[in-house]
Amino acid sequence: MSMKGKRERYLPLFFVLPTVIIILIISIFPLIYSFWLSLCEWEIGIGADRVFVGLRNYARLLTDSRFLNSLMNTGRVLFFGVGAQFALGLGVALLLNRSFRGKNLVSTLFLLPMMVSPVVVGCIWRIIYHYRYGPLNYMLNMAGLSSVNWLGSTDMAIYSIILADIWEWTPFMMIVLLAGLQAIPDELYEAARVDGANRWQIFTYMLVPLLRPVMIIVILIRIMDTFKIFDLVFLITFGGPGQASETVSFYNYLTGFRHFSMGYASSMAYFQLAIIVIIANIFLRVWRRREEA
Amino acid sequence: MRYRKNGVNILVFFGLAILLLFFLSPIIWNVLTSFKDRGEYFTYPPVFISSTFSFEYYQHGLAIGGAKGIQDSLIITLSTTAISVILGSLAAYSIARFRIGGDNFAFWILSIRMLPPVASLLPLFLFFRFLRLLDTYEALILTYSIINLPFVVWLMKGFFEELPKELEEAALVDGCSRLGAFTRIALPLVSPGLVATALFCFMFSWNEFIFALILGRSRVVPVTVNIAGMIGGHEILWAEISAVATLASVPIILLAFVLQRFLVRGLTLGAVKG
Structure with missing residues (x-):
C-alpha cells in the first residue's frame, strides 16, 4: 500500500483519538476514582490518611437527617418546580x-431568563426577595397583602428557591414544546377540524399523543438538571436559614469542599447518581415503548 | 374555530403580555438597580428609576474585581470554545462518515449530563491539586473543554450527517485527499452549525459557576465567582453587583438573538430538531 493510502486509512482514527482520550478521562477515571473514594474515609481538612471503610459511608447517609432533609428539598423542587415549569x-x-x-x-425575549447566568439569576432574586426593601413585598403591600419573609422563614425559603427556578427554567420547557408543536403539520389540524373536533378534543386526542416523546425528553432533562441545582441555593439562601433550604447537590458541595470529607461526599454523589439513573431508565423505557408503538 | 390561528386576538395578546412581563421584569429590575445610588436600592417604597442615573457603580464594580472577572472569563471561555470545537468537529466528522463507535454515543452524552457535579468535581479537584494546577487558567480551560467535548461531537455529528456524502466523494475522485475533503468541502458547508455549536460552548463556559468556584481561587476569578463573592461581604453592594451582572449578561443576551434558530437543538442535545 502506498504511503498516502496508509495515511488515509488511519486518518479517521486520528480525528477521533483526542476526543476519545478526553472523554475517557472525564467519564471513566472520575467514576472509578470517586467510587473507590466513596468506600473510604478521607478527611483531607485535618490531613488524615485515607482509610478503607467499605459501605459505612452509605449506611451513614441513610441515618443522616441533614442528608434526608436535603433529599426532601430536592424532591420538592422536582415536584413543584419541574411540575410548574411544565404546565406554564x-x-x-x-x-x-x-x-x-x-x-x-x-x-427570544421569553428565553432570556434561562440564557443569563444562574449566578445573575440568583443575585436578581435575592434583591427581589428582600424582606423590607424588595420590590416583591412592596407589590404585595400595594395589593393589600402583608409582607412575606421569603428568605428568613424555614418553611418558605425552599419555595422561594423553587419560584426562582420556575422563572429560570419555564422558558426551556416552552421553547422545546413549541418546537414540538410546530413540527405537527397543518394538515392534521385541518383533518381534525373537518372531523368536527373541538379545541379540547384536538388538544387531548391529537396534540398530547403527538407531543408525548418531546414531553418525556424535556421533563427528563429537567429532572436530571434539578438534581444538580446548586447556583440558586448558593446565592439566594446559602442553604439557610439553618439547613432549611439545602438541596442534595448543595449539601454534597458543603461536605466535599467545606468540610473536606472526601469519602462521604463521594458516597453522596454516587447515591444521587443511582437515583438519577433509575429515573432516567424508567423515562427512557416509556419513551422507547412509544417509539415502537 | 381554528386551533392554529393566524394573528393574535385580544385575549392571547394580554396573556402573552402578562407572561412576558413576569419573565422580563426581574431582568429589567436588575438593570435599573445598576444605576441606583446608595440609599436608593435600600428604601421603602423601592425606587424604580434612579434620580442620578450615573455609570459610577459600573466603574466601581469593574474596579473591585469585575474587570478582572470579565477578563478571566473571556480568556477561559474563548480558549475552551476553540479547543472543544476543533477537536470535537474532527471526531464528529469521523463518527458521521466512518461510524467509529458512534452508536453508543447517545448514551455517553446522556450519562455525562446525569453525573452530579461533585462526582466529577472531586476527582478533578484532587487531580489538579496533585499537579499544582489549582487556581490556574489551564485547570478551568481543560475542565470546561472536557465537559463541552461530548456535546460538540454530538451536535456536529448531526450536522455532518445531514450533509450529502456525494459532495466529498466527488472531491475525492477529483484527487482531493480525505483531509482536503474535510477542510475544503465538509467544514465550509456545516459552518452555520459550527458557529452555533461554538456559541453554545461559549454560553456554557461563560455562565458556569461551581467548577469555577472550586478550581479557581484568588488568581483566577471568573466573573460568576466574582459576582457571587460580592454578596458575601458585610455590606452588600447591590448597585455594583447589578452593574457587573448586567455587563456579564450582555454577551449572552446578544447570543440568544443570534442563536434563535439553533436553540432547541442545542439545548436538547439534538433529541428534538427545532
Whole structure:
C-alpha cells in the first residue's frame, strides 16, 4: 500500500483519538476514582490518611437527617418546580403556536431568563426577595397583602428557591414544546377540524399523543438538571436559614469542599447518581415503548 | 374555530403580555438597580428609576474585581470554545462518515449530563491539586473543554450527517485527499452549525459557576465567582453587583438573538430538531 493510502486509512482514527482520550478521562477515571473514594474515609481538612471503610459511608447517609432533609428539598423542587415549569411552559407554547408578526422576537425575549447566568439569576432574586426593601413585598403591600419573609422563614425559603427556578427554567420547557408543536403539520389540524373536533378534543386526542416523546425528553432533562441545582441555593439562601433550604447537590458541595470529607461526599454523589439513573431508565423505557408503538 | 390561528386576538395578546412581563421584569429590575445610588436600592417604597442615573457603580464594580472577572472569563471561555470545537468537529466528522463507535454515543452524552457535579468535581479537584494546577487558567480551560467535548461531537455529528456524502466523494475522485475533503468541502458547508455549536460552548463556559468556584481561587476569578463573592461581604453592594451582572449578561443576551434558530437543538442535545 502506498504511503498516502496508509495515511488515509488511519486518518479517521486520528480525528477521533483526542476526543476519545478526553472523554475517557472525564467519564471513566472520575467514576472509578470517586467510587473507590466513596468506600473510604478521607478527611483531607485535618490531613488524615485515607482509610478503607467499605459501605459505612452509605449506611451513614441513610441515618443522616441533614442528608434526608436535603433529599426532601430536592424532591420538592422536582415536584413543584419541574411540575410548574411544565404546565406554564406548555401554556406559553400553546399561546405562541400561531403565526404573527414579531413572533421570533417575542419567543427570544421569553428565553432570556434561562440564557443569563444562574449566578445573575440568583443575585436578581435575592434583591427581589428582600424582606423590607424588595420590590416583591412592596407589590404585595400595594395589593393589600402583608409582607412575606421569603428568605428568613424555614418553611418558605425552599419555595422561594423553587419560584426562582420556575422563572429560570419555564422558558426551556416552552421553547422545546413549541418546537414540538410546530413540527405537527397543518394538515392534521385541518383533518381534525373537518372531523368536527373541538379545541379540547384536538388538544387531548391529537396534540398530547403527538407531543408525548418531546414531553418525556424535556421533563427528563429537567429532572436530571434539578438534581444538580446548586447556583440558586448558593446565592439566594446559602442553604439557610439553618439547613432549611439545602438541596442534595448543595449539601454534597458543603461536605466535599467545606468540610473536606472526601469519602462521604463521594458516597453522596454516587447515591444521587443511582437515583438519577433509575429515573432516567424508567423515562427512557416509556419513551422507547412509544417509539415502537 | 381554528386551533392554529393566524394573528393574535385580544385575549392571547394580554396573556402573552402578562407572561412576558413576569419573565422580563426581574431582568429589567436588575438593570435599573445598576444605576441606583446608595440609599436608593435600600428604601421603602423601592425606587424604580434612579434620580442620578450615573455609570459610577459600573466603574466601581469593574474596579473591585469585575474587570478582572470579565477578563478571566473571556480568556477561559474563548480558549475552551476553540479547543472543544476543533477537536470535537474532527471526531464528529469521523463518527458521521466512518461510524467509529458512534452508536453508543447517545448514551455517553446522556450519562455525562446525569453525573452530579461533585462526582466529577472531586476527582478533578484532587487531580489538579496533585499537579499544582489549582487556581490556574489551564485547570478551568481543560475542565470546561472536557465537559463541552461530548456535546460538540454530538451536535456536529448531526450536522455532518445531514450533509450529502456525494459532495466529498466527488472531491475525492477529483484527487482531493480525505483531509482536503474535510477542510475544503465538509467544514465550509456545516459552518452555520459550527458557529452555533461554538456559541453554545461559549454560553456554557461563560455562565458556569461551581467548577469555577472550586478550581479557581484568588488568581483566577471568573466573573460568576466574582459576582457571587460580592454578596458575601458585610455590606452588600447591590448597585455594583447589578452593574457587573448586567455587563456579564450582555454577551449572552446578544447570543440568544443570534442563536434563535439553533436553540432547541442545542439545548436538547439534538433529541428534538427545532
